[in-house]
Amino acid sequence: MTAEITKSGEDIEELEQRKSAIAAIVGPTITLLALVALWEVLARWSGIPSWLLPAPSAIGEAMVDWRGELTVHFMVTLYEVLVGFALSIVVSIPLAVAVVYSPFLQNTIYPILLALQSMPKVAIAPLLVLWIGFGVLPKVLVVFLVCFFPIVVATASGLSAVPPPLLDLIRSLSATQYQTFIKIRFPTAIPHIFVGFKIAITFAVIGGVIGEFVGSDQGLGYLILISTSQSRTPLAFGALLLLTIMSIVLYYAVELVERLVIPWAPKN
Amino acid sequence: MPKIKIENLFKIYNSRSGRISALEDINLEIDQNEFITLAGPSGCGKSTLLKVIGALVRPSRGNLLYDDEALLKPTRDVGIVFQEPVLLPWRTAIENVLLPAEILGLDANTSRARALDLLSLVGLTGFESSYPRELSGGMQQRVAICRALIHNPSVLLMDEPFAALDAMTREELGFELLRIWDTYKKTVIFVTHNIGEAILLADRVIAMSPRPGRIAKILKIDLPRPRTLDMEFTREFKAYSDQIRSVIYHHGVVAR
Numbered sequence: 001m002t003a004e005i006t007k008s009g010e011d012i013e014e015l016e017q018r019k020s021a022i023a024a025i026v027g028p029t030i031t032l033l034a035l036v037a038l039w040e041v042l043a044r045w046s047g048i049p050s051w052l053l054p055a056p057s058a059i060g061e062a063m064v065d066w067r068g069e070l071t072v073h074f075m076v077t078l079y080e081v082l083v084g085f086a087l088s089i090v091v092s093i094p095l096a097v098a099v100v101y102s103p104f105l106q107n108t109i110y111p112i113l114l115a116l117q118s119m120p121k122v123a124i125a126p127l128l129v130l131w132i133g134f135g136v137l138p139k140v141l142v143v144f145l146v147c148f149f150p151i152v153v154a155t156a157s158g159l160s161a162v163p164p165p166l167l168d169l170i171r172s173l174s175a176t177q178y179q180t181f182i183k184i185r186f187p188t189a190i191p192h193i194f195v196g197f198k199i200a201i202t203f204a205v206i207g208g209v210i211g212e213f214v215g216s217d218q219g220l221g222y223l224i225l226i227s228t229s230q231s232r233t234p235l236a237f238g239a240l241l242l243l244t245i246m247s248i249v250l251y252y253a254v255e256l257v258e259r260l261v262i263p264w265a266p267k268n
Numbered sequence: 269m270p271k272i273k274i275e276n277l278f279k280i281y282n283s284r285s286g287r288i289s290a291l292e293d294i295n296l297e298i299d300q301n302e303f304i305t306l307a308g309p310s311g312c313g314k315s316t317l318l319k320v321i322g323a324l325v326r327p328s329r330g331n332l333l334y335d336d337e338a339l340l341k342p343t344r345d346v347g348i349v350f351q352e353p354v355l356l357p358w359r360t361a362i363e364n365v366l367l368p369a370e371i372l373g374l375d376a377n378t379s380r381a382r383a384l385d386l387l388s389l390v391g392l393t394g395f396e397s398s399y400p401r402e403l404s405g406g407m408q409q410r411v412a413i414c415r416a417l418i419h420n421p422s423v424l425l426m427d428e429p430f431a432a433l434d435a436m437t438r439e440e441l442g443f444e445l446l447r448i449w450d451t452y453k454k455t456v457i458f459v460t461h462n463i464g465e466a467i468l469l470a471d472r473v474i475a476m477s478p479r480p481g482r483i484a485k486i487l488k489i490d491l492p493r494p495r496t497l498d499m500e501f502t503r504e505f506k507a508y509s510d511q512i513r514s515v516i517y518h519h520g521v522v523a524r
Binding site: 163165166168169170171172173174175179183184187262264 | 322368
């Protein structure tokens, strides 16, 4: 079935571009719907109990029944993710600038950052709870920790990506460091910075859930823990689905901002 | 008084494999409004010499003088064009041309008018608001030439500016450059590894030989101006190119 869809998709690709664009949406949608239908059928007729593998319809039902709770926990997790992500942007970009401009900082801070990045965040999370408590703050910090490294690395490499002849040109005009940064280096770095943002935002949701798993009384991560322990598996799946949607929507939101900020980028 | 004077100039790089002599005992006088081409095989130090003339690379020994005064750091009297256009992708053609004017803090209105003049001189009227990605390679290089001229420097340094272009665009731009040179009266120092291009553009060709980079021969080109493409088929032209080739072959760089 899947093979047939792929094949017909390829046939269309050879036709007009618009048709292939439609096919690019229709193909995956049909595949997804087919998989959900298959799942429904298997879950209903295989005799697997709902607490082990709920049918999509049961998940949908649970989501409707628990919509109030889900909304509250969704907002908590979203808040942690957004604040942590914003915090990482605010810290990472100046840090990257400092690292690029100061060889001393490059030699001293980079190894520390690398060490910090190498520590498993799951292992740090309990310590944060120990130090700061059960509130939202430790989750925000876990999100911050998973986000900031990709942004620092991407920003630093972007700031260093100016073509050498351009630097010669600027030097021949005796431009100040400030002019070089504002007119050349930083704009050059922007597309790189967005690569960092896109990697970071996909980690951000994971970070938030890790924080909630370790110690929490709210958030979708907490809801998954509680509902699985009470065998409310359809609800856990519902929360999982919401987390996935959150992650995807945030990713595309970053991409949308990127397209608005970088109108000169070639479309791909 | 020569515009630029180079006296007993050496450039030595220290590398892991030892000291590399990039330029050895260079002596050269370049007159105001002269068109000089630096020709030679890769590794002969012609690009290094160009950077030394732009005061972007400091010589290990020797002097660089502009108007009889030693030049130790870059001067705004110089415009530079590289092999790649290196335009800023987030700026339109005219905004790219205006970059040096902004850095130097020149009057915005005057600079804008001048940028429009320059762009029209290279046939880019109507493309002022285009982004680099919307322009062909030749058009981008034309923008880069305008950018080098916006602050009205008297010296134009060009490092193989047409090497990345196709043969036809290359010839077209060569003649356009001669027209600009004629209109604005600049001292041009033009690096190339294309012997025909070197002769067709220049008042004098400086033929260089590699390892160490040295001036092998200075050749005055007496072809009449304005130059035309069919001059390439004259006896004089062939004589010039034979002389340059013999210098290069003599040093055993290019195998026949």
